[in-house]
Amino acid sequence: MDIRPINDEYAVTAQIALEDLDRIKEMGFKSVVCHRPDDEDPGQPDFAEIAAKATSLGLETRHIPVSGPPTPDAVHAMVDALDEMPKPMLGYCRSGNRSTIIYQQTLHLR
Numbered sequence: 001m002d003i004r005p006i007n008d009e010y011a012v013t014a015q016i017a018l019e020d021l022d023r024i025k026e027m028g029f030k031s032v033v034c035h036r037p038d039d040e041d042p043g044q045p046d047f048a049e050i051a052a053k054a055t056s057l058g059l060e061t062r063h064i065p066v067s068g069p070p071t072p073d074a075v076h077a078m079v080d081a082l083d084e085m086p087k088p089m090l091g092y093c094r095s096g097n098r099s100t101i102i103y104q105q106t107l108h109l110r
Helices: 020-026 047-056 072-084 097-106
Strands: 010-013 031-034 060-063 089-092
Touching (some): 047 060, 072 097, 089 097
Parallel strands (some): 031 089
């Protein structure tokens, strides 16, 4: 995992695996947001699998799938996630790019 901090409340990474969640918890993250649609790539774990393991570790999760530029609804859902979920938060997608872009688009709404 290549976790890239954006600030004290939010960091991004590429697709995580179930076995990464223990390390994510150890690193102090309190919540995880997935910005990938399920079945975007073959072999990608479904969000439900990630969420189940994360929940068992005490991490909160949210699924805000984004294909292409984030829609206004997705940006507002991300604002809600940032307002409601504990931090620090880790966002992930295929490369971390969408998770970065959607966060940047929340800045003027918070």
